[in-house]
Amino acid sequence: MTATETAPDLERATLDKAASENFPVAPFFLPRAWRDDLMAVYGFARLVDDIGDGDLAPGGADARLLGVSATEAENRLVLLDAFEADLRRVFDGTPAHPLLRRLQHTVRRRGLTPGPFLGLIAANRQDQLVSRYETYDDLLAYCELSANPVGRLVLGVTGTETPERIRLSDAVCTALQIVEHLQDVAEDLGRDRIYLPAADMKRFHVQEADLGAKTAGASVRALVAYEAQRARDLLNEGAPLVGSVHGRLKLLLAGFVAGGRAAIRAIAAAEYDVLPGPPRPGKVQLLREAGVILRGEG
Numbered sequence: 001m002t003a004t005e006t007a008p009d010l011e012r013a014t015l016d017k018a019a020s021e022n023f024p025v026a027p028f029f030l031p032r033a034w035r036d037d038l039m040a041v042y043g044f045a046r047l048v049d050d051i052g053d054g055d056l057a058p059g060g061a062d063a064r065l066l067g068v069s070a071t072e073a074e075n076r077l078v079l080l081d082a083f084e085a086d087l088r089r090v091f092d093g094t095p096a097h098p099l100l101r102r103l104q105h106t107v108r109r110r111g112l113t114p115g116p117f118l119g120l121i122a123a124n125r126q127d128q129l130v131s132r133y134e135t136y137d138d139l140l141a142y143c144e145l146s147a148n149p150v151g152r153l154v155l156g157v158t159g160t161e162t163p164e165r166i167r168l169s170d171a172v173c174t175a176l177q178i179v180e181h182l183q184d185v186a187e188d189l190g191r192d193r194i195y196l197p198a199a200d201m202k203r204f205h206v207q208e209a210d211l212g213a214k215t216a217g218a219s220v221r222a223l224v225a226y227e228a229q230r231a232r233d234l235l236n237e238g239a240p241l242v243g244s245v246h247g248r249l250k251l252l253l254a255g256f257v258a259g260g261r262a263a264i265r266a267i268a269a270a271e272y273d274v275l276p277g278p279p280r281p282g283k284v285q286l287l288r289e290a291g292v293i294l295r296g297e298g
Contacts, residue, residue, distance in 0.1 A: 010061055011098045014046050015039055027255065030248050033109075037157045040106040043099040044087075045120055045150055051079045052124030053191065065097045076128050084121050088114070112156050116149030131193045136230070139197055140174060147177035151256075158249050165245075171238030172256055178231040179263045182224055183278035185211055196223060213275055221272040228264050228272065235260045242293055250294070258289035265289075 026038040047062070049055075054076060056062045063073035066082040073079070089095040090104045091114055106112065123146035133139045151169035155161040181188065181195035188195060189211050196206070204223040211220065235257055242253045262281035270279040 008098070010057055010065075011043065011102070013057055014050065014099060015043050017046050021259075027252065029251055034158060034248075037106040037110060038154065040099075040103045041150070041153045041157060044103050044117060047097075047099050048080070048083060048120050048124050051076060051083060052127045062097070067096065077125065080121055080125050080128075084118070087117055087121065090117075106157065110157050110159070112153065116152050116156075119145045119149040127193065132198060133195060134198045136197045136200065139178070139195060142195075143174040143177045144170070147173040154252075158245075160245055160249065165241055168238045168241035168244070171234045172241060172253075172260065173238075175231040175234035175238065176256065176260045178227060178234070179260050179267075182227055182231070182267055182274055183263065183280070185224070185274050186277070196227065200226065211275070216273040216275045220275070224267065224272040224274055228267055231260065232264055235264075239293065243296065251290075254290045254293045255286075257293055258286055261289045261293075262286045 025042045026035040028035075030038070051062070054074075056079075060070060060073045063070070063079060063082075066079065066086055068075075068079055068082050083097075086095045086097050086100050090100050090107055095101050095104060123142065126142065126145065130142075133142065148170040151173040152161070152166055155165055155169060178195075185194075185196065189208075194201075194208065194211065196211075200223060201207075204219050204226065206219050206223050210217060213220075216224070239257050242250055242257060245253060259281075262285045263279070265285060266279040266281040267274060
């Protein structure tokens with residue numbers, strides 16, 4: 001099977017992952033043009049994360065599409081460099097990867113700039129080089145690359161960027177990234193990555209070996225609860241973003257904040273034991289949280 005023949009399947013497989021995210025990516029109630037553009041942005045973000053995590057579809061079709069030889073197809077830094085080169089063709093040429101060809105229509109229609117996309121690639125490049133974070137500020141700097149560009153792209157697609165909305169969006173996106181890290185402590189450790197700040201681990205007397213246990217001890221639970229509260233505070237800080245817009249965009253942004261809050265509630269319901277597997281909220285909890293936000297009660 002050639003790379004061209006597998007391209008539609010690759011595109012579909014990547015976009016289908018939207019259903020498993022903590023937040024709604026492009027829900028049905030949005031205008032069709034917004035849904036198409038948000039899915040194009042999601043496809044880019046999901047693919048770059050899959051490259052960085054080594055989660056590409058088997059067979060090497062993505063590498064071939066990006067012009068990476070079979071001998072280097074397992075080299076994530078080489079793949080990220082090739083992906084960045086193809087991204088730049090979105091803005092001044094014809095990209096090779098189908099997800100980037102899809103993105104090109106969105107970039108042109110919405111006047112998006114390379115910065116946020118390059119930030120997401122830089123975050124995944126950093127993941128190949130940095131596997132531990134000493135302080136919470138170090139983690140926030142990583143989230144500036146790995147999470148905040150997504151919110152800025154949502155504002156760009158919907159034409160609603162202002163400096164204040166960007167500030168609020170950054171708080172929400174950083175919170176969502178921290179929540180995801182808490183859900184995925186065990187999975188990340190399997191990749192030899194720890195996103196719990198080392199200074200906080202020391203404060204709560206948590207060793208790296210404690211994160212590899214089947215269930216969390218009291219110290220790990222206390223640490224996770226502490227980081228979850230930080231994420232909750234960031235969500236509260238960013239929540240006024242929802243009230244700053246109207247109509248269907250307000251529903252979408254409420255879904256983002258509600259997704260984070262519902263995930264934190266799921267973590268708390270698991271008594272902060274995230275090691276057996278990611279605590280996930282149900283749809284009822286997500287809808288309940290969204291209702292609270294839209295009524296202006298939280």
